[in-house]
Amino acid sequence: MKISVIGVGYLGATHAICMASLGHEVIAVDVDPQKVALLNTGVVPFYEPGLTQLLGTANAQSNLTFTTDYSDASNCDIHFLCIGTPQTENELHADLTALENAFESVIKIAKPGSLIVGKSTVPVGTAQRLATNLAERKPGVLLNWNPEFLREGHAIADTLQPNRIVIGANTENGAEALANFYKLVSPEAPIFITNFPTAELVKVAANAFLATKISFINAMSEVADATGADVTLLADAIGADDRIGRKFLGSGIGFGGGCLPKDIRAFLARADELGLAESLNFLKEFDLINQRARTRAVALALKELGNPKGKKIAVLGAAFKPDSDDVRDSPALEIAETLHALGASVVVHDPRALESAAAKIPELTYSDSIEETLTQADLTMHLTEWGEYRALDPALVKKLVKVPTIFDGRNVLDVAKWQNAGWKLLALGRAL
Numbered sequence: 308m309k310i311s312v313i314g315v316g317y318l319g320a321t322h323a324i325c326m327a328s329l330g331h332e333v334i335a336v337d338v339d340p341q342k343v344a345l346l347n348t349g350v351v352p353f354y355e356p357g358l359t360q361l362l363g364t365a366n367a368q369s370n371l372t373f374t375t376d377y378s379d380a381s382n383c384d385i386h387f388l389c390i391g392t393p394q395t396e397n398e399l400h401a402d403l404t405a406l407e408n409a410f411e412s413v414i415k416i417a418k419p420g421s422l423i424v425g426k427s428t429v430p431v432g433t434a435q436r437l438a439t440n441l442a443e444r445k446p447g448v449l450l451n452w453n454p455e456f457l458r459e460g461h462a463i464a465d466t467l468q469p470n471r472i473v474i475g476a477n478t479e480n481g482a483e484a485l486a487n488f489y490k491l492v493s494p495e496a497p498i499f500i501t502n503f504p505t506a507e508l509v510k511v512a513a514n515a516f517l518a519t520k521i522s523f524i525n526a527m528s529e530v531a532d533a534t535g536a537d538v539t540l541l542a543d544a545i546g547a548d549d550r551i552g553r554k555f556l557g558s559g560i561g562f563g564g565g566c567l568p569k570d571i572r573a574f575l576a577r578a579d580e581l582g583l584a585e586s587l588n589f590l591k592e593f594d595l596i597n598q599r600a601r602t603r604a605v606a607l608a609l610k611e612l613g614n615p616k617g618k619k620i621a622v623l624g625a626a627f628k629p630d631s632d633d634v635r636d637s638p639a640l641e642i643a644e645t646l647h648a649l650g651a652s653v654v655v656h657d658p659r660a661l662e663s664a665a666a667k668i669p670e671l672t673y674s675d676s677i678e679e680t681l682t683q684a685d686l687t688m689h690l691t692e693w694g695e696y697r698a699l700d701p702a703l704v705k706k707l708v709k710v711p712t713i714f715d716g717r718n719v720l721d722v723a724k725w726q727n728a729g730w731k732l733l734a735l736g737r738a739l
């Protein structure tokens with residue numbers, strides 16, 4: 308099938324490359340000429356495990372074209388919209404400007420009988436509004452809303468073997484063509500066909516639930532700090548109940564990234580517009596708990612260091628999560644930036660995100676060497692859960708630092724191993 312993918316960021320590039328690898332002819336359109344040029348030379352402009360290799364395969368190379376020219380996509384049967392919907396500056400709601408511009412451009416080139424598929428995360432009510440516009444302007448072209456659940460770091464597997472497909476449509480048989488398309492991508496994936504608002508809500512409700520679990524355990528971490536309880540053992544014990552489950556009960560410095568924080572804020576803003584502010588008020592609290600986890604980490608560092616001026620802090624991790632170079636709303640980077648602003652001499656290491664971090668916060672010092680980062684450090688802060696940090700030999704790295712004290716912002720380091728090697732461990736929600 309000939310398809311287009313509009314917007315080749317984290318979601319769109321992955322979708323385009325994966326669909327081309329399955330044999331579809333893919334025209335991938337983006338307004339960013341640099342991104343398009345890089346992708347056309349086989350370079351993925353961000354880090355996602357396996358994606359560059361998949362782009363280099365014969366199938367992807369022969370089936371995939373990246374372009375800035377929408378008219379190259381005029382002959383496509385399906386147009387997948389993968390446009391960013393970031394938080395509006397200084398407000399809670401989602402900025403749909405780029406999505407609406409892209410939608411306008413697609414309307415102009417879509418051939419009769421083709422299908423436009425929105426994959427971006429949008430406030431409930433958006434799809435129906437766009438569908439009404441489309442019906443007036445290009446009758447015969449259909450719209451589906453097909454929210455995306457891929458996780459950065461697992462994006463290829465999540466695209467080729469998704470755990471579910473959700474298709475929102477506003478006519479009875481309007482989802483059939485897309486359902487058939489996805490049956491060929493992943494015959495095992497359950498397909499949920501819904502109306503537009505349900506499809507839009509599945510995405511934001513899922514993210515709200517995940518954010519709730521993380522913030523819930525971080526609220527327990529605050530209580531643990533005040534009472535002497537251990538939040539990780541608490542999470543193990545409540546998570547052993549399969550009605551609760553242990554996943555997403557990882558306490559620490561909280562969630563970040565380009566999705567969860569802005570999605571719960573956009574959900575709050577939309578609920579407010581709908582007169583439902585009270586229904587989602589709990590999300591406001593969970594957003595605050597999440598922000599507080601960052602300030603608690605800074606406070607713990609200051610308590611340990613005293614006056615931070617001139618003290619060296621080695622920060623392990625800049626990305627918002629491991630196996631990604633995404634630093635959007637990254638807790639690690641925000642903590643590093645705050646400590647730098649307070650006068651500490653902060654050096655940040657990350658296996659993949661140094662370039663994106665330096666582009667975002669240029670005033671920090673970055674190093675691609677763990678040794679250099681740790682050398683003569685007065686405090687080490689483990690802030691992103693990369694495997695290489697967990698694999699560090701505490702006895703070896705102790706020889707590099709000035710003071711063997713490490714803050715485990717993710718509560719994943721082997722406490723006994725680090726303590727036995729002579730390190731002092733600091734954490735949120737547990738007295739070690």
Ligand SMILES: NC(=O)c1ccc[n+]([C@@H]2O[C@H](COP(=O)([O-])OP(=O)(O)OC[C@H]3O[C@@H](n4cnc5c(N)ncnc54)[C@H](O)[C@@H]3O)[C@@H](O)[C@H]2O)c1
Pocket residue numbers: 313314315316317318319336337338339342389390391392405406408409412426427428429455456457458459565566
């Ligand atoms: N990143 C994820 O893991 C993920 C997962 C699920 C859902 N989503 C959702 O998917 C959407 C895209 O997210 P992302 O992380 O890929 O964003 P992104 O910012 O990485 O990518 C968006 C791309 O759209 C391009 N673009 C902007 N205006 C355009 C236009 N008029 N025409 C063509 N291209 C245009 C930008 O240049 C950019 O390359 C968002 O709604 C997000 O919430 C993202």
